[in-house]
Amino acid sequence: MRRGAETxxxxxxxxxxxxxxxxxxxxxxxxxxxxxxxxxQVLDKDFLNRQADSRHLRxxxxxxxxxxxxxxxxEPLAISTPVDSVWADPLQxxxxxxxxxxxxxxxxxxxxxxxxxxxRSMDKRFMYVKRGLPPxxxxxxxxxxxxxxxxxxxxxxxxxxxxxTGHLLGFTDIDDHGQEGLELAxxxxxxxxxxxxxxxxxxxxRSVENVASIRPPRHGKELRTSxxxxxxxxxxxxxxxxxQAHRAESGTIVVLxxxxxxxxAMVNQPTYNPNDRSQFLPERYRNRALTDIFEPGSSIKPLxxxxxxxxxxxxxxSVIDTAPGFINVGAKRIExxxxxxxxxxxxxxxxxxxxxxxKVAMELEAEQLWQTMTRFGLGxxxxxxxxxxxxxxxxxxxxxxxxxxxxLAYGYGVSVTALQLAHAYAALAGDGKVPDSSLLARETxxxxxxxxxxxxxxxxxxxLEEVVRPGGTGTKASITGYRIAGKTGTAWKSGxxxxxxxxxxxxxxxxxxxxxxxxxxxxxxxxxxGELYYGSDVAAPVFSEIMTEALRLLAIPPDALPARDAxxxxxxxxxxx
Numbered sequence: 001m002r003r004g005a006e007t008x009x010x011x012x013x014x015x016x017x018x019x020x021x022x023x024x025x026x027x028x029x030x031x032x033x034x035x036x037x038x039x040x041q042v043l044d045k046d047f048l049n050r051q052a053d054s055r056h057l058r059x060x061x062x063x064x065x066x067x068x069x070x071x072x073x074x075e076p077l078a079i080s081t082p083v084d085s086v087w088a089d090p091l092q093x094x095x096x097x098x099x100x101x102x103x104x105x106x107x108x109x110x111x112x113x114x115x116x117x118x119x120r121s122m123d124k125r126f127m128y129v130k131r132g133l134p135p136x137x138x139x140x141x142x143x144x145x146x147x148x149x150x151x152x153x154x155x156x157x158x159x160x161x162x163x164x165t166g167h168l169l170g171f172t173d174i175d176d177h178g179q180e181g182l183e184l185a186x187x188x189x190x191x192x193x194x195x196x197x198x199x200x201x202x203x204x205x206r207s208v209e210n211v212a213s214i215r216p217p218r219h220g221k222e223l224r225t226s227x228x229x230x231x232x233x234x235x236x237x238x239x240x241x242x243x244q245a246h247r248a249e250s251g252t253i254v255v256l257x258x259x260x261x262x263x264x265a266m267v268n269q270p271t272y273n274p275n276d277r278s279q280f281l282p283e284r285y286r287n288r289a290l291t292d293i294f295e296p297g298s299s300i301k302p303l304x305x306x307x308x309x310x311x312x313x314x315x316x317x318s319v320i321d322t323a324p325g326f327i328n329v330g331a332k333r334i335e336x337x338x339x340x341x342x343x344x345x346x347x348x349x350x351x352x353x354x355x356x357x358x359k360v361a362m363e364l365e366a367e368q369l370w371q372t373m374t375r376f377g378l379g380x381x382x383x384x385x386x387x388x389x390x391x392x393x394x395x396x397x398x399x400x401x402x403x404x405x406x407x408l409a410y411g412y413g414v415s416v417t418a419l420q421l422a423h424a425y426a427a428l429a430g431d432g433k434v435p436d437s438s439l440l441a442r443e444t445x446x447x448x449x450x451x452x453x454x455x456x457x458x459x460x461x462x463x464l465e466e467v468v469r470p471g472g473t474g475t476k477a478s479i480t481g482y483r484i485a486g487k488t489g490t491a492w493k494s495g496x497x498x499x500x501x502x503x504x505x506x507x508x509x510x511x512x513x514x515x516x517x518x519x520x521x522x523x524x525x526x527x528x529x530g531e532l533y534y535g536s537d538v539a540a541p542v543f544s545e546i547m548t549e550a551l552r553l554l555a556i557p558p559d560a561l562p563a564r565d566a567x568x569x570x571x572x573x574x575x576x577x
Contacts, residue, residue, distance in 0.1 A: 064192025065155045066176050067220030069169060069183075071229040072262070072441040077165050078183070080155035080176065080220075084138035085131040090121045092148025099146050103129070106140045131174060132156050157183075161229060163271040164236045167287040168227065168439070170387075171274040180285055182439065184387050186223050193218040224441045226262035231255055231550045235265040238545045239523075243269040246506075246528035246538055252289045252418045253542070255550065256520045258426040258511070260445040261435035263384070263419070264519070264550075266290075290382075290389040293415035294524060297491030297535070298352045299507045300411040302460050303424055305345055307372035308360045309456040316459045318345055322355040329406040334358050350466040352473050352488065354410045361409035362402070369405065370397035375451045376424040378416055383436035392416045411491055422522040425509050428464070428485075429517035432457035461485045465514050477510055477540035479548050481558035485517070486510025486543065488535035493527065503527050506538035512547045515559040519550060 069078035086107065093100075097115065104111035107130045114129065121127045131154065138151045157172045159165065170181020178187035195217030235253045243251045248269075255265040268288040272279040279285075286292070308314040325339030336355045340347065348356035361369060374380065379394030393415035395404070407413045416424075419437060427434035433448035464485035467474040473488045489507035492499040506525040511517040523539040523546075532538055 062195035062215075062217045063152075063154050064194050064217035064219045066157065066172070066192060067190040067222050069190070069223045069225060071225055071227045071232070072264075073228065074224075075229045076160055077225065077227070077229070078157060078159050078169050081158050082135075083132045083154055083156045084135055085152045085154050086129040086133065086138060086141050087150055087152055088118065088127055088129050089125050089148040089150075090118050090127060091125060093118060093146065094122065094148075096147050099144070102144055103141065103146055103149060106144060107133075107137070157274075159274045161232075162275055163273045164233055164267070165227065165229075166272050166274045167268045167285065167289070168225070168266050169274060170285070171277075171280065180387070181287065182223065182225065182386075185385055190220045190223055192220040226257075226260075226264065226438055226441045227266070228264045228553075230553050231265045231546070232267065234549045234553075235546050236267045236271075238542050239267050239269050240271075242525060242538065242542045246525060246530050246532065248525045248529065248538075249527035250288060251525045252292070252522075253524075253546065254289050254418045254422040254522050255546065256422045256426050256437065258429040258434070258517050258520050260442050261383075261423075261426070261437045261448075262442055263437060263439050265546075266419070266439075286388070287386065289418040290384065290386045291417070293390050293392050293417055294505050294507075294526070295412050295414065295491045295494065296416050296421055296509075297411035297489035297505065297507055298354075299421065299487050299489030299509045299522075299535070300414065300416075301349055301352065301357050301409070302428060302464055302487050303373060303376050303378075304357055304361050304369070304409050305349060305463065306376075306428070306452050306456050306460050307364060307369050308345070309459060310372060310452055311364055311368055313363060314345065314360065316345060316463070319343065320345070320348060320356045320359055322348075322353055322359070325355065327355050327358055329358065329362070330401075330403050332403055332406070334406060334410075346463040346466050349463045349487065350469075350472040352467075357409045358406045361405055364405075366397040366400050366405055369408070370394070370400075372452070373408075373414070376427060377420050378414065378424065380420075382417075382419055382423055384419065384439050386439065389419075390417055392420050411489060418522045418524055421507075421509055422520050425511060425522070426520040427451040428457050428460055429511045429520050430457070461511065461514055461517070464511070468510070473534075473536045474508065474510070474540050476536060477508055477543045479512065479544055479551070481561055482512055482547075482551060483514035483560045484510055484512050484544075484547070485514040486540075488540060490533065490535045504533045506533055506535040508535050508539035508543045510543050510547075512551060513556065513559040518554065518556050519547065521546060 065080040068076055070076055100115045101111040104114045109130060141149065142151055155176055157176060159169060168181055170183040171179055172183050173179050178184040196214040198214060235255060239251045239253050251269045253265065253267050254263065257264055266289050270284060272284040319342050321342045322336060322340045326333055326335040334354050336353050340351060340353055343356060373394055379392050381389055381391050404413055423434060423437050430448060431454040432452040433450050435446045435448045464487055465483055466472050467487055468478050468484045474486050477486050478484055487509055491505045493503040493505060506528055509522045512519050521543055523542045525538050528538050
């Protein structure tokens with residue numbers, strides 16, 4: 001009985017010790033947990049917050065959209081539309097590499113190619129998967145919930161008028177930076193400045209909360225061009241039709257407002273669609289109206305006649321003897337199609353006499369002729385500010401020989417751009433004064449520069465009206481109800497072996513209405529292939545087509561309405577009573 005009591009006592013003692021040990025162990029665990037909690041919550045608080053931030057807080061860029069480009073009436077020519085770009089963190093997506101085929105399928109790309117790209121980019125934390133996606137595609141990607149795959153909002157440039165304004169506007173790269181045309185020239189104005197914000201992201205890299213704004217975005221500014229989209233379209237349509245009809249190599253049209261110097265239309269053929277990047281080839285997207293130079297042929301003759309009148313050696317009624325229909329300058333014979341005999345300066349322009357204008361030019365001092373041409377803007381940049389604009393070519397008079405002065409008189413040995421030639425004719429339209437040319441809309445016209453006297457400009461305009469009237473070379477440029485002044489030009493094209501005998505430039509430069517000009521235009525068709533190749537047959541009708549509609553759109557009143565007899569007036573008045 002004593003042994004039984006001892007056994008119970010020993011069992012109780014052992015239970016007591018074990019219970020104490022368990023209590024001590026639980027107390028020790030509780031103390032250690034408490035100590036750890038204190039350590040984490042108090043001592044390591046800042047460190048842990050920084051670690052959490054580094055894993056879940058991110059600084060995101062807020063993309064700024066590019067400024068809109070409009071025509072002079074506010075019609076949009078270039079706008080930025082929101083798109084999404086899918087990007088990935090290669091380190092985060094690596095553990096889920098087996099899900100790459102899902103991502104590739106959603107984006108419509110090759111899975112193996114994408115997997116190789118991810119594998120090669122393991123040393124990076126950012127790589128674009130695909131850019132410029134519509135929102136419905138990016139939503140599908142986000143729905144997959146693939147680790148390390150995110151979507152970023154961007155903007156893509158869109159050009160509503162497409163190829164009608166392509167050469168003028170240019171285009172941007174995939175990052176929305178201007179690369180050509182006005183997009184490049186005014187990139188500093190159009191481009192915005194991206195903002196930044198701090199966001200909280202979940203384990204899949206998705207933004208769940210905007211924590212703070214670091215810097216608000218500054219969106220690009222609007223650019224209002226001088227272009228009238230209505231006239232631009234008219235010019236585009238007429239030029240495309242002419243180039244196709246004559247199977248020409250290319251063509252260019254420039255239309256200027258002579259009062260303000262604003263370019264109302266500037267088109268080229270062949271053209272390209274800036275919305276289609278597969279068409280981005282230099283030979284297609286360069287703006288020929290500003291970058292390509294050509295010898296103007298007879299379209300330069302009004303400028304030579306202006307220099308002659310300015311010299312005081314000639315008057316509008318001066319008579320030039322062109323007999324026997326040719327003139328020899330050194331070893332070169334300059335001829336007219338037929339002997340015109342003794343003719344006035346007006347007839348020289350109306351009949352486009354090479355002999356007559358050569359004789360006039362040879363009577364002038366070389367320096368005097370050069371100075372007048374320079375004042376007209378030949379051999380110098382315009383004020384357009386367009387990237388890649390050419391100065392043309394007008395050599396200094398000190399390098400001229402007699403044959404240089406002779407050939408310049410009818411448009412060889414000198415080269416111009418279409419805008420330069422239009423600018424020169426605008427000086428004739430503006431009574432001898434002309435403002436700088438501009439591709440941007442102007443609130444107030446700038447102070448014009450005096451090129452020639454008002455008397456000379458008016459006299460030459462009157463002469464140029466005879467070019468378009470019956471008996472002149474430019475009758476196909478006429479417009480019913482309006483007086484038109486202009487000049488045709490047909491020039492052989494030069495090549496490595498000299499001037500070609502079967503390749504031509506067809507040109508017409510003109511003003512409307514001639515009594516008080518508002519518009520100046522140049523039409524140039526390069527290498528028409530067919531029976532018709534003279535400027536009078538190829539370029540002049542295009543001028544008439546464009547100006548007919550442009551004058552109507554701008555509500556410019558006719559200045560050559562037929563006179564009504566008294567009986568018609570009385571009948572009209574009686575009919576109203």
